[in-house]
Amino acid sequence: MSVLAEAWRYLAAHPAQFMTALGVHVALSGAALLIAAAIAIPAGIYAAHRPGTAFATINVANVGRTLPSLAVLALVMPLLGTGFAPSLFALSLLALPPIVLNTLAGMRGIDPEVVDAARGMGMTRREILWRIEWPLALPVIFAGLRTAAIQVISGAVLAAFIGGGGLGDFITAGIAMMAVPQLLVGAIPVTLLSLGADFAFGALQRRITPPGLRGA
């Protein structure tokens, strides 16, 4: 317990440093998620109706999914240098696979009879996409966003290794100096952020699931 008390004292003694780190961490995570979603969701929708493209996308994404986050961040350094932007780039890359895989799964998991009925009734390709496929795929896509969010929040800790800032700074400093209170000032907020994001996405996911699909 005294470790926690010391951690709290450390935080209270360095408020500006902590708030900056927190802000950077949230900014990195949020921006990476948004960028990845903006690329991966349209890509997934595009690939969903093209079997060849879908196959290739799934394989690439599966490889991407297995890459260790630290490796990706480290590899970005010789190409883009250190700091916020390279970290953002690396984190966006890390967030792409779960989002694109879930978008593909969501789109391809739609009952083909439903799409056939929609087409037979006279919906255009666009109307089918917006009125039928998008609402039905959305819960699965959202689950992908949720996974990506957790991944990005923990991945952002590693941005400290390439000068990206964020709560990882406290963790790495704490490890280097064997100072547990300092480490906790980084680790506990990151955990809370992660849990909070998971909870928030979970609640949102229930909201956006159409009533006809809930409890199915």
Added chain:
Amino acid sequence: MIEIEHLTKRFPGAATPAVDDISLAIGAGEICVLIGPSGCGKTTTMRMINRMIEPDAGLIRIAGRDVTHVDPVELRRSVGYVIQQVGLFPHMTIAQNVATVPQLLGWEPARIERRVDELLARVDMDPARYRDRYPRELSGGQKQRVGVARALAADPPVMLMDEPFGALDPITRASLQDEFLRLLYALKKTIVFVTHDIDEALKMGTRIAILRAGRVVRFDRPEAILAHPGDPFVAAFVGADRALKRLALLPVASHMRQGDAASDSPAVSRDGDLRDALSILLAAGAEAGVVVDAAGEAAGIITLADIRSALAAPPAAND
């Protein structure tokens, strides 16, 4: 009402065409059943009528208008479409499902709402109870009723139905077939109905097109096909029991006679068909049965001789 001329479709890589130069003329108010063995081209033919599959050659005319090259989306909004698995949109309520085509056509909301309630009532689904439910809450039979209501929503003159009752249990299927026939009697639509079930074809069709390997082998009224199959394939297809199937299409009421039967004669319902009558007489070992009406009152008699002569007579004009 629907004319298809020299319709042909060959799928890539196939040795023979799926649909090989098919021509059919379907009159307004007819139920034209397409039937045949697996792979005969019946579903492909039906799906070319609303251009879900584009023909390689040939012409489609609906109400005199050549629709072979018009915008398929516009065409489909004027043709009802019912499929075996129904394909109700799971994320929409029943009312929203039924309202789909009117919404696509831009009807006013008030008109759409009235129309949805009217149609749900027509398919025996109380609108107040069902309009805000979701498809997953419905049974198979209820889903298909909604499917039919959805197809009728914009009041299309033509409807395409691809084995609509195929996924249902026999009891529900029989009951929906009866309801649908009653519905059509009131609505006067032109229907193209695909099935692989010869009994369903005989029950539902005003005319049946028997397909084989992409061609129409016979296109005629059910009684005529049963009475004179014409070739071994059709004879085998309708089944060796075609005389009994013919009897099933003939009502007791049209072939009974006046008279009294012996007191130990079995009772035959006047609302039944001659196949049931034959079965009852054979089971009882009797030559004649007393025909009873719905109230159980004797209304006449029916004899084995009557049944035999019903078969011998040529198919009536409007059986």
